[in-house]
Amino acid sequence: MPGGLSSRDRINSRIRSGDNVLQRAGEANLSESEVPASHANVQQLAAELGLSRAAYRRAVELAGFTADRADWRRYIDYFLMAAGVLLIVAGVAAFFAWNWADLGRVQKFALIQGGVLLAVLVACRRGLDTIPGRATLLAAGGLVGVLLAYFGQTYQTGADPYGLFLGWAILILPWALVGRQAGLWMLLLALANLAFVMYWTQVLNPPAGWWELATLLGPLVWLGFTVMDSELASCLFAINVLALLAWELLAAWRRPTWMRGRWFPRAAAALALATVVAPTIAIIFVASLGERLYMSLLSPALFVVTTTACLWHYRRRHIDLPILTCCLTGGILVLTSLAVRYVLGDALTMLLLALFLVGQVAAASWWLRGVARDAEALR
Amino acid sequence: MKERLPLQALIGALAAEQLIDGAAADRGRELTGQMYAIQPWYVRTMVGFGAWLASLLLVGFIASFGFAVEGSHVVIGLALAAGSVFLRRRYETDFYVQSALAVSLAGQLMFALGVAELLDWDQPEAIVLAMLSLAALMFVAFPDRIHRVLMVLIVSGSFVVLVYLWKFNWLVPVLGPFFAAALVVLQSTQGSWYEADRGGLVRPLQSGLMLSSFGCLLLSAVYILPELHLRFVFYPRPWISTLLLGALLLYVAGDAWRSLLAADSKTGRITVYALLVGIAAAAWAAPGILLALVVALLGARSGNHVLAGAGVVFLAVFLAAFFYGIETTLLVKSMTLVATGIVILVARWLMLRSLFPSSGGLHDA
Structure with a gap:
């Protein structure tokens, strides 16, 4: 058989391997009987069971995949409407792009400010608790940045670029406070990080020598290089940890509906961990070159403290599998880097490293499985 | 939006209409249990990342034995590819699945490099043909959906490269529609594939053909600076x-x-x-x-x-x-x-x- 093992053998091997006990803790609360007959699930069922043509046809009918008249009307209606509107909007945008150089300052400002005003009006009209309302308020928040960028471009005051991001964050703060959405807070957090990085690298501690070359390689490369400065990375860590703590405390104290989603604290935790893991790994490798390069033991110390604290809190107090996974991934990266730095030599050491990595991943996966089992038992 | 029927209810309905027997219904319910208890994507990503890194280290260890003999990478590459097939057919857990994937791709790359070394990098058509042949073989042998999609992409991509190398550029505008037509035919005959117990091949083939046709048609939008x-x-x-x-x-x-x-x-x-x-x-x-x-x-x-x-x-x-x-x-x-x-x-x-x-x-x- 092209599938190798028979369907039954494959299913049995999966059951024996224990791969079937880890569940999506904290995500869709489905029971086994609620697993939907989605397109992917039905195809998988048909492939595993080798359904006859008649059985497959009937399964497709029962699952409701065949589009009926109402479905077709909806598809034609929505698709052609969306395509037509998007093409017209793209055409209008292209027209303004063609005309941009010939427009006056007042007209350009009017266009951008009009966009902000329109987005806010739509958000108010639709309501801040609706998806369109939230999306347009977030869009308005983004357009404020465009407005400030054009302002800075038009009136060259010589101000440092960090002022753009700082001003942007300050201006959208009231919207974040009333907006009741995680998106604006995420934008605010990103702006706070960027503003601080700009302030540090352009005012407090401008890089010198070959570090300056990193700015020529593009903003993402430059941002990646900034974590080589352990002190800067530690300050960024503080910003993200404060944001995470504030969110978790408020969510636990006030319990508002809009704070029930977990993606903001997960993103903040991932950012905080990244700002300690990356410089720790950099220290492990760069220290071997005998250079100091703004390195200190602050980042490794923060890494150990943060990982321990997160593992304790998100295991014992409030189970959150994604954050635990981030912590373990960071730990694996650091331990593997240490092994590469001090063990890697000949070909045999590659084998040892491979086995070490296998052991770490297997242990992490086993532990996470246990946590998910406990979370399921608590529910 | 239509409410989805639960999968177990669908299995029950098929059994009630005697379109599947009791044993198949039981296997179907076991499969529902698998779908219910699947690992979250972020855990699988961590496992996959670790598996890939470990596999590449392992490949580096094995490949170090081949440097002394010219062309030995061909043998090592084929051995790794065969080993990956064995690994994938034997184990179903995420770690082994990702390891097998990494070893297979590394083995195929090593095979291609070995062929190139043997031919002194002089005959790119032969190298591409060798890659295409191995990918076609691995499509059938390696029972994994993502791997099969990648193999279809390698086969179609290699074919396009051969068309350019052989200066058959006139064939290029036909390729995209050909892949799309094959996709249409596959979709219409899907039931026959499941009945013939070839269901594991049809979905990745469809995905691969779709992506290949997209790639071919994107070539028509390539902008070359005058x-x-x-x-x-x-x-x-x-x-x-x-x-x-x-x-x-x-x-x-x-x-x-x-x-x-x-x-x-x-x-x-x-x-x-x-x-x-x-x-x-x-x-x-x-x-x-x-x-x-x-x-x-x-x-x-x-x-x-x-x-x-x-x-x-x-x-x-x-x-x-x-x-x-x-x-x-x-x-x-x-x-x-x-x-x-x-x-x-x-x-x-x-x-x-x-x-x-x-x-x-x-x-x-």
């Missing part, structure tokens, strides 16, 4: 693709909407087909638009939202690439976009009137 003075033509005569994809669109749309058009509704039929021909004519220089519509229609017809979504996303990507590349002013581009948008809105109005003539269209179901 300053380079290159005489190489990436995509000669794109109107050939337009004609072939236009015919495919008429076939797929006609088949999909047969149930919507009353048997005696000649006017409705003429209107719909005239609109489709009009769309094909409007997309004369941009055959990717027709491909996107074919894929989106296939997805809508079969209730496969992923396929329909892929068609929509490809439409956006193709249009962006196409309009970025064409050598006209922004003013002409903006006028073309607005005009096309208006035409589409008018076509929408006409289609809804022809296909759903009663005023309460949603009640026509």
